[in-house]
Amino acid sequence: MSVPATAAGTWAALLPPPEPDERFDLPAPAPRPDMPPPRPDAPPAPPPVLPRVARGDTTAVRECLERYGRLVQGLARKWLGGGADAADAVQDIFIELWKQAGRYDPRASPELAFVALVARRRLIDRHRRRRSRPAEQPLVDLTPQVDEAVQAWEVEDELTPVRAVLAELPADQRRVLLLAVSDGATHPEIAETTGLPLGTVKTHIRRGLLFVRERLGELNRGGAR
């Protein structure tokens, strides 16, 4: 009783053609020779846990906390310090994650990216309410950290390509991007700190984020993760 394929076509045929977006197809720079390659014996990422969480699987809840708890706490402490406010933020983030677990689409993005996105949005809200700068920490020297961190936590393996992509950015662009994203500095604050014009700061952030997105997409498509 199905209609012939010619009547409706396949899923792809049902979609409108994509709009051209060549403007942001950034050229891929050559990898920096001083960046260590990803650990060859890194275990593959485990299956996503959020779909099970969404079904109310209590063992999955525990698994999710063990898998991402340290990362979420790390983000919270970076911006809020190590006190009760950070612990409170971790609770808020996970409550939000339980609410949004059903929205996670494993085909669209890595689970870690989804968790980080939920965590970051909650932290930005809280950070803006506090109207204060995050806890002062020096900018990360990306290159030497990779190996140490990989030895420390398993889920870090998924961040190795992100660090490698960041290391490909020009130093000025990387610094501006980290000040905006990691330190939560406003664009005018970054302009003041770096001495760069505000327009350049905005351009660096935009190009930096687009570059990270494009390069991670390439790595994903190439099965490098």
Next chain:
Amino acid sequence: MTPPPPPSIERLYDLLTQQATEPLTPAEQQELRELQVKWPHVDVDDLDQAAALVHLASLAGPLPALSPDLMRRLEADAAAHFDPKATPRERADRPRRGWLAASGWLVAACLLLATGFLVWDRWGRTPPDARTPAEQRDDLLARGAKRFQSKDKQPRGGDVVWDGTTQQGVLTLTGLTPNDPARMQYQLWIVDAGRAHKEPVDGGVFDVAADGTAVVPVRPALAVRTPTVFAVTEEPPGGVVVSEAGKRGEFVVVLAE
């Protein structure tokens, strides 16, 4: 040389960049929503996700484990969330903020009550869950929901009335062959141009009555941004995650705006 893009997509990326790092004004939020409609193929979470991963990657490891106390509170929060009947007593263990916090909860409770009364009144004192799918369809149409209809000239046909804001919709079909749910069920799929990954979203399984009709609420498994087509396939009981029938183009009915 690549021609410069239309201004709107450049502006869209400007706003997405700002959204990933700084708050948008209400006017900018509205502008972003309008541009999203114009450029549905741009995944609005992409830059936010890139920022989130950069944020994570900038953390200096090793990171300390969660304390046993915090882990206990997080598990209690989860238990309270997934089982609303459970008492979320661990949340009470959070540092107390005095009577100001308590008064905040009181205000929130009053607002909740007031909202409840408004919603109750808006729906003519009928709890939403009690409405039939046909009544839901009428309500959605009255609120200006979009309508997706079958274009093919064939006995089977119908429509989907869909409201993207509330993520609610109703599928109405006629002329279908009644199914034995133990052997086969119909499954609805939503082709969403707003998703980066171009697989359709599962819209739920349903059965067709003896008279060949079905009127069922649409329950997408994921948030749907820009639906372009609703399509129905025949699947094993309970439905499937990936439709082989869909890949072959074997659609029972296709509904487009």
